[in-house]
Amino acid sequence: MADTILELSDVKTHFPIYKGFILRRQTGTVRAVDGVSLKIRKGEVVGLVGESGCGKSTLARTILQLVPTTAGAVILGGRNLSSLSARELAAARKDLQMVFQDPYASLNPRMTVFDTLAEPLRVHGICTATEAPGRVAGLMEKVGLAPRFMQKYPHEFSGGQRQRIAIARALALNPAVIIADEPVSALDVSIQAQILNLLAELVREMGLTLVFIAHDLSVVKHISDRVAVMYLGKIVELGDASTVIERPQHPYTRALVSAIPTPNPDIERSRRRIVLPGDPPSPIHPPAGCTFHPRCPHVQERCKLAFPPLVHHDGREVACIRVGEI
Amino acid sequence: MPLLSVKDLRTWFHTRNGTYRAVDGVSFNLEAGETLGIVGESGSGKSVTCYSIMGLVPQPPGRIESGTAVFDGVDLLRCTPKEARQIRGKRLAMIFQDPMTSLNPYLRISDQLIEPLLIHNKISRKQALTRAMEMLDAVGINDASKRIHYFPHEFSGGMRQRVMIAMALITQPELLIADEPTTALDVTVQAQILELIKRLQKEFNMAVIFITHDLGVVSGLCDRVQVMYAGRIVETADTRALFQRPRHPYTRALQQSIPSLQPKGARLFTIPGMPPDLSKPIPGCAFAPRCTFAQPKCLERDPQLSECAAGHMQACIRVQDGEI
Ligand SMILES: Nc1ncnc2c1ncn2[C@@H]1O[C@H](COP(=O)(O)OP(=O)(O)OP(=O)(O)O)[C@@H](O)[C@H]1O
Ligand SMILES: Nc1ncnc2c1ncn2[C@@H]1O[C@H](COP(=O)(O)OP(=O)(O)OP(=O)(O)O)[C@@H](O)[C@H]1O
Ligand code: SF4
Ligand SMILES: [Mg+2]
Ligand SMILES: [Mg+2]
Numbered sequence: 027m028a029d030t031i032l033e034l035s036d037v038k039t040h041f042p043i044y045k046g047f048i049l050r051r052q053t054g055t056v057r058a059v060d061g062v063s064l065k066i067r068k069g070e071v072v073g074l075v076g077e078s079g080c081g082k083s084t085l086a087r088t089i090l091q092l093v094p095t096t097a098g099a100v101i102l103g104g105r106n107l108s109s110l111s112a113r114e115l116a117a118a119r120k121d122l123q124m125v126f127q128d129p130y131a132s133l134n135p136r137m138t139v140f141d142t143l144a145e146p147l148r149v150h151g152i153c154t155a156t157e158a159p160g161r162v163a164g165l166m167e168k169v170g171l172a173p174r175f176m177q178k179y180p181h182e183f184s185g186g187q188r189q190r191i192a193i194a195r196a197l198a199l200n201p202a203v204i205i206a207d208e209p210v211s212a213l214d215v216s217i218q219a220q221i222l223n224l225l226a227e228l229v230r231e232m233g234l235t236l237v238f239i240a241h242d243l244s245v246v247k248h249i250s251d252r253v254a255v256m257y258l259g260k261i262v263e264l265g266d267a268s269t270v271i272e273r274p275q276h277p278y279t280r281a282l283v284s285a286i287p288t289p290n291p292d293i294e295r296s297r298r299r300i301v302l303p304g305d306p307p308s309p310i311h312p313p314a315g316c317t318f319h320p321r322c323p324h325v326q327e328r329c330k331l332a333f334p335p336l337v338h339h340d341g342r343e344v345a346c347i348r349v350g351e352i
Numbered sequence: 353m354p355l356l357s358v359k360d361l362r363t364w365f366h367t368r369n370g371t372y373r374a375v376d377g378v379s380f381n382l383e384a385g386e387t388l389g390i391v392g393e394s395g396s397g398k399s400v401t402c403y404s405i406m407g408l409v410p411q412p413p414g415r416i417e418s419g420t421a422v423f424d425g426v427d428l429l430r431c432t433p434k435e436a437r438q439i440r441g442k443r444l445a446m447i448f449q450d451p452m453t454s455l456n457p458y459l460r461i462s463d464q465l466i467e468p469l470l471i472h473n474k475i476s477r478k479q480a481l482t483r484a485m486e487m488l489d490a491v492g493i494n495d496a497s498k499r500i501h502y503f504p505h506e507f508s509g510g511m512r513q514r515v516m517i518a519m520a521l522i523t524q525p526e527l528l529i530a531d532e533p534t535t536a537l538d539v540t541v542q543a544q545i546l547e548l549i550k551r552l553q554k555e556f557n558m559a560v561i562f563i564t565h566d567l568g569v570v571s572g573l574c575d576r577v578q579v580m581y582a583g584r585i586v587e588t589a590d591t592r593a594l595f596q597r598p599r600h601p602y603t604r605a606l607q608q609s610i611p612s613l614q615p616k617g618a619r620l621f622t623i624p625g626m627p628p629d630l631s632k633p634i635p636g637c638a639f640a641p642r643c644t645f646a647q648p649k650c651l652e653r654d655p656q657l658s659e660c661a662a663g664h665m666q667a668c669i670r671v672q673d674g675e676i
Contacts, residue, residue, distance in 0.1 A: 075538070076538065077538050077540060077541065078508055078510025078511065078513075078536070078537050078538045078541050079507075079508040079510055079511050080538075083508065127536065131452065170626065172626050172629070174629070177369070178369065182365075182367065182372075183395070184394050184395035184396075184399065187394060187395055208536065211535045211536060212394075212449065212532065212535055212565070213394055213565060214391070214392065214393050214394045214565045214606070215565060215567065215606055215609040215610050215611075216393070216605065216606055216609040216622055216623045217393075217394050217622075218565070218609070218611075219609045219611065219620035219621060219622045220622045222611065222620055223619055223620055223622060226617075226619075241536075241537060241538045241539055241542070242539075242566070243539065244610075244611050244612035245611055247611075247616060248611040248612075248614075248616055248617070248620070268616060281540055282538070282539060282540055285539040285540045285542070285543045286539055286568070286612075287539070287542075287543075287566060287568025287569050287571065287572055288568050288571065288612070289567035289568045289570075289571055289595065289607070289610050289612065290571055290595060291571040291572070291591050291592045291595050292592070293571075294568065294571040294572040295571075295572060299543060301543075302540060306492065306494065306541070307494070308494055308495050310495070
């Protein structure tokens, strides 16, 4: 694709597990991200969903080079990020911003909203000290925060208000790509709608590219062009968001879609869910073959042999050898 | 007699920028075994209401200005520290939006899980560890015997949340206050946790206060819902009644904002304007500046909750006057 802005090529991020304090021995490996390939077009919104612990945040942190890549490459605008020097990387980060899952941990408790938002502007020489208050007020209004809160500290805000500060900070440098890790999970539906409208507007008007991690599939479907479903460090289904969420093909995606809560007590209390047997597997000892096989309602012996490659089926990519028969 | 009875709770924050009336006259009852959902605007005082009950409001800047919160005959806002210790953390447990508020980053989770058991129950360390592993299992953490020795940062966000849930439930509390405990979980694990809470609730007749933004979760879990706006309850009803026919304009607008009810890609419905400044006195209905139904009289009368149908209370003046 000519207009690819971000490319992941067989990315793996593994964490070593050590035992003992004095004689540290490596006793295992957490395969948090285990071979993810994805090409993202400029201006595209890609939703990333999957079981908790499947590696979504680790993938996001890998894209930003906040954790070392074990194998594979992250290519932003033609440049392999893992081969850049620290200085080059710092410059590249101006184009690549992240909104973290946890707004408590990502905001400095000793900095006011003004300091938090003015800092990136100052570091990158975007505006002068006299212009800063105006710029900061503009950013705050963009995310629906009244500028009169400028001198408040993070602990004086509610959870949702803090997430908006974090989003404003990511927007401060007009990045080309934003990786948003559950940016609206903590917000009430009306503010959630405001933030989703805001992100959609930035995508439409400024050509922003967005990787959107979320658990709420109705939100993902609403904002994303494509959706990638992850299970245990790998993509198991990838395609047009409506196609995948309305007609899921991978058995895991089907279970996921069937568990979406509906805001209607009558439907919600009488509907049938696909209940997955067993626990989510451990990324320390991933099951052989298709990693979903121990919980899959359609498992056969041949599923246990090798991890199925993503194949084209019914307008999307699916990693299940039984696709088409189930 | 209700298990918990909160009356006229006011919790304000006195900061150098002024006094914020975070919770300003909240009253509600909760029966044993009942599940109450609290929804509402972000910043409307849902968490502060629950922190007040749990004795977790930082004082200063916070101060409980008035009110009572009577749990099984004891006013939690006025009891002695000894009485409080016997109730909170054992008969009354809370789980949070942010798991790191209750997990100590420097301690292995094994030690954190068994601590309440060693304090409140007379059991050995070994028995406590076994119980802790069962609890981890129950919340869906596999490899419990290995992972129980992890530090919090070695878990994913959702797994930390489950560890915290295990920690809260380990003493089998009579009332569980859950502040957005499943926000960070994927829907399949969320469904498991909600099932777990429902099961424990039936088994031990545990009451639950569940704060969430997910109206789908409320639909499936809660017997009753309470909607908050600007430090007050604006509507409360049986879950089914509230979803079928929300009466207060804020609740109606909230329901309209749900993405799944709107066509894909369309601009989502949002409530215009911003939440009020809680440091300034609010004349009349706090929602009036953003309300499509507002009339001059809405700014003149102080709205009070009143019954609009059996068991259904709401605080909109125009609904009370039978106009909308
Ligand atoms: N620093 C680390 N050391 C060891 N293991 C880690 C580390 N960070 C993450 N992991 C493990 O990697 C796996 C993936 O974690 P990650 O946070 O990426 O999941 P996630 O998909 O974002 O989950 P959630 O939806 O719960 O946020 C988990 O099993 C986690 O325990
Ligand atoms: N320590 C504090 N100092 C000053 N103000 C505070 C403090 N803690 C909370 N507040 C204020 O109290 C109000 C209510 O906050 P609370 O956390 O209860 O909101 P919430 O309804 O739980 O919102 P959310 O859904 O975003 O979690 C907010 O306006 C917040 O700014
Ligand atoms: S009292 Fe008036 S302003 Fe308040 S919700 Fe009702 S109609 Fe709207
Ligand atoms: Mg995560
Ligand atoms: Mg809260």
